[in-house]
Amino acid sequence: MNVGHLILREILYRKLNFALGTLSVVVAVGCLVAEVMLLRAHDLRTEEIVAAKEAETKEKMAKLEDDYRIIMKNMGFNMAILPKDQNLSDLYAEDFGSKYMPEDYINKMAASNIVTIQHILPSLQQKIKWPERERTILLFGTRGEVPFLRPGPKGPILDAVATGTMVVGYELHRNLNLKVGDKVTLMGKGFTVSKCYPERGNKDDITVWISLREAQEMLGKKGFINAILALECNCPAPDRIGEIRTDIAAILPDTQVIEFASQAIGRAEARNRAAAAARDAIESEKAQRTQLRREREGFAAVVVPLVIIGAAVWIAVLALANVRERRTEIGVLRAIGLRSPQILLIFLGKAIWMGAVGALLGYGAGWAAGTACGEAGLTHAGATRLFDGRLFLLVVLLAPLLSGLATWIPAMIAAQEDPAMVLREE
Amino acid sequence: MLEIRDLKKSYHGPRGTLPVLEGLSLAVGSGELVAIQGPSGCGKSTLLLSAGGLLAPDGGEVLVDGQNPYTLSPDRRARFRAATIGFVFQQFHLVPYLGVLDNVLAPSLAASVPDARRRADELIAHFNLSNRALHVPADLSIGERQRTGLARALLNRPKLLLADEPTGNLDDDNAASVFRYLAEFAQAGGAVLVVTHDVRAAESAHRTLRLKDGKLL
Numbered sequence: 001m002n003v004g005h006l007i008l009r010e011i012l013y014r015k016l017n018f019a020l021g022t023l024s025v026v027v028a029v030g031c032l033v034a035e036v037m038l039l040r041a042h043d044l045r046t047e048e049i050v051a052a053k054e055a056e057t058k059e060k061m062a063k064l065e066d067d068y069r070i071i072m073k074n075m076g077f078n079m080a081i082l083p084k085d086q087n088l089s090d091l092y093a094e095d096f097g098s099k100y101m102p103e104d105y106i107n108k109m110a111a112s113n114i115v116t117i118q119h120i121l122p123s124l125q126q127k128i129k130w131p132e133r134e135r136t137i138l139l140f141g142t143r144g145e146v147p148f149l150r151p152g153p154k155g156p157i158l159d160a161v162a163t164g165t166m167v168v169g170y171e172l173h174r175n176l177n178l179k180v181g182d183k184v185t186l187m188g189k190g191f192t193v194s195k196c197y198p199e200r201g202n203k204d205d206i207t208v209w210i211s212l213r214e215a216q217e218m219l220g221k222k223g224f225i226n227a228i229l230a231l232e233c234n235c236p237a238p239d240r241i242g243e244i245r246t247d248i249a250a251i252l253p254d255t256q257v258i259e260f261a262s263q264a265i266g267r268a269e270a271r272n273r274a275a276a277a278a279r280d281a282i283e284s285e286k287a288q289r290t291q292l293r294r295e296r297e298g299f300a301a302v303v304v305p306l307v308i309i310g311a312a313v314w315i316a317v318l319a320l321a322n323v324r325e326r327r328t329e330i331g332v333l334r335a336i337g338l339r340s341p342q343i344l345l346i347f348l349g350k351a352i353w354m355g356a357v358g359a360l361l362g363y364g365a366g367w368a369a370g371t372a373c374g375e376a377g378l379t380h381a382g383a384t385r386l387f388d389g390r391l392f393l394l395v396v397l398l399a400p401l402l403s404g405l406a407t408w409i410p411a412m413i414a415a416q417e418d419p420a421m422v423l424r425e426e
Numbered sequence: 427m428l429e430i431r432d433l434k435k436s437y438h439g440p441r442g443t444l445p446v447l448e449g450l451s452l453a454v455g456s457g458e459l460v461a462i463q464g465p466s467g468c469g470k471s472t473l474l475l476s477a478g479g480l481l482a483p484d485g486g487e488v489l490v491d492g493q494n495p496y497t498l499s500p501d502r503r504a505r506f507r508a509a510t511i512g513f514v515f516q517q518f519h520l521v522p523y524l525g526v527l528d529n530v531l532a533p534s535l536a537a538s539v540p541d542a543r544r545r546a547d548e549l550i551a552h553f554n555l556s557n558r559a560l561h562v563p564a565d566l567s568i569g570e571r572q573r574t575g576l577a578r579a580l581l582n583r584p585k586l587l588l589a590d591e592p593t594g595n596l597d598d599d600n601a602a603s604v605f606r607y608l609a610e611f612a613q614a615g616g617a618v619l620v621v622t623h624d625v626r627a628a629e630s631a632h633r634t635l636r637l638k639d640g641k642l643l
Binding site: 009335 | 509
């Protein structure tokens with residue numbers, strides 16, 4: 001026989017009293033846990049939504065990036081690095097530069113850490129008469145893009161032209177009736193047509209691309225180029241071209257930079273705007289979810305304390321009723337020698353049992369309610385993640401404590417009951 | 427075993443002070459059964475509660491086994507009561523949710539009783555309650571309830587047994603058996619003070635005293 005046995009027997013005897021007290025703990029704990037679960041479910045759902053949106057944006061941006069690369073490949077480069085002494089009036093009048101610079105400049109560029117430029121292409125261009133065909137053409141010698149040595153170089157937007165082959169612009173292959181595979185002679189040297197470009201509506205339509213080495217030999221400019229074509233990075237900057245000029249001047253001081261196409265910039269800006277819009281959408285979603293969470297927190301901050309206080313008062317009332325009902329029993333137990341702390345323990349022990357059982361059931365109920373009533377779109381994995389071990393421990397420890405505190409005054413009344421008074425009244 | 431000297435006790439209420447015991451003296455020795463009789467409200471229960479260390483007197487002295495329980499702290503007085511005194515009540519006052527065995531064992535909550543379970547089983551057998559050991563009071567007859575109350579009072583092997591109208595609710599046969607058990611306890615060396623209206627008490631008691639106007643006659 002011990003106090004624990006006495007408490008359990010009494011609980012089993014007065015089941016309704018215990019059940020009502022436990023129910024109030026279940027409601028209080030369930031309410032607290034459900035609110036916490038709802039907030040956690042909200043956070044998890046927010047994470048899921050934002051992650052989904054970010055993944056969607058990333059996918060869209062990758063597609064845009066690819067589109068951009070393809071567009072740029074079609075549109076070509078938008079900048080040219082020219083010898084410093086190149087007269088730009090001549091360049092615009094003739095469509096090619098009359099001044100030359102060492103081909104080695106391209107290697108200096110490639111070895112640099114410049115980030116404002118993404119693609120570089122050495123070229124030797126000259127307007128010539130195609131003697132065998134009686135046509136004025138723009139001869140374009142290139143060895144293909146030179147990759148940067150820095151990590152993460154971009155894929156080429158213009159492929160090299162193999163030695164002994166030529167790529168022919170639209171106007172030329174249409175008028176001269178050239179097809180891929182045709183053998184042609186240019187300035188006494190034989191070439192095979194490797195590609196015929198579609199119409200571009202610019203000087204590319206009268207351009208013949210051959211390998212840089214062959215162009216240098218044919219034009220007597222071995223080891224020289226007259227332009228490095230470049231594509232600037234898609235980097236937001238207030239003075240983009242100014243920054244690029246500063247960067248290139250540091251690497252190749254005796255050069256100048258011109259920008260000759262704005263379409264690429266327009267595309268890049270459109271892409272930036274799309275990215276910004278996607279980011280804005282995510283931020284807006286986040287802000288909306290934050291506001292919703294704040295409202296839920298505010299609601300929980302009012303409801304949960306009220307429910308807990310209500311449960312505590314209810315437990316106190318039940319305990320008081322229990323004390324009154326057991327007054328004679330207390331008097332007899334005191335008469336046979338039980339001390340005040342033991343009487344106190346009998347009532348507090350019952351309250352602790354009430355709190356512990358209520359906490360376990362309440363946590364389960366709160367978790368179920370939080371999962372069921374929480375965010376509709378929460379995944380199964382998300383729902384499983386709602387279980388919070390620390391909250392569980394906290395609830396299992398605090399509910400019996402609060403239940404005990406609520407019972408404290410009635411238990412003290414019981415412990416101070418005068419047995420003589422009780423027995424005389426009986 | 428029990429010595430009461432010049433015991434005074436009054437109750438104070440809104441209608442004034444009501445003197446109940448006025449200089450009462452009494453001694454009950456080991457092996458003695460003393461019956462106190464008197465009309466209702468004459469102070470019999472007050473005498474018993476004071477003798478049991480439950481109701482502090484206004485004046486006089488109570489000595490149980492040579493110890494004045496009112497000089498002890500409440501906790502030590504409770505321990506002393508648990509170890510020395512057994513109570514039997516008219517209304518039995520069994521714990522309603524405990525079976526006979528647990529009710530008999532209840533005093534072991536207050537003071538450690540060596541081999542409490544064996545002692546309880548012996549008492550249950552002695553009071554012919556073996557087949558009721560697991561029954562709660564509501565399932566027992568009146569006589570069985572009082573016998574359970576007696577067994578509970580004896581678990582701690584008290585030196586003094588205080589019985590307040592122990593036969594008040596019993597039929598003749600059960601009342602007779604209760605007095606027989608009380609006498610048996612006294613015969614075994616215990617001291618018994620029983621307050622009762624029951625005239626049959628005189629048959630079992632060594633002395634029968636009358637309480638009137640707060641004094642023993």
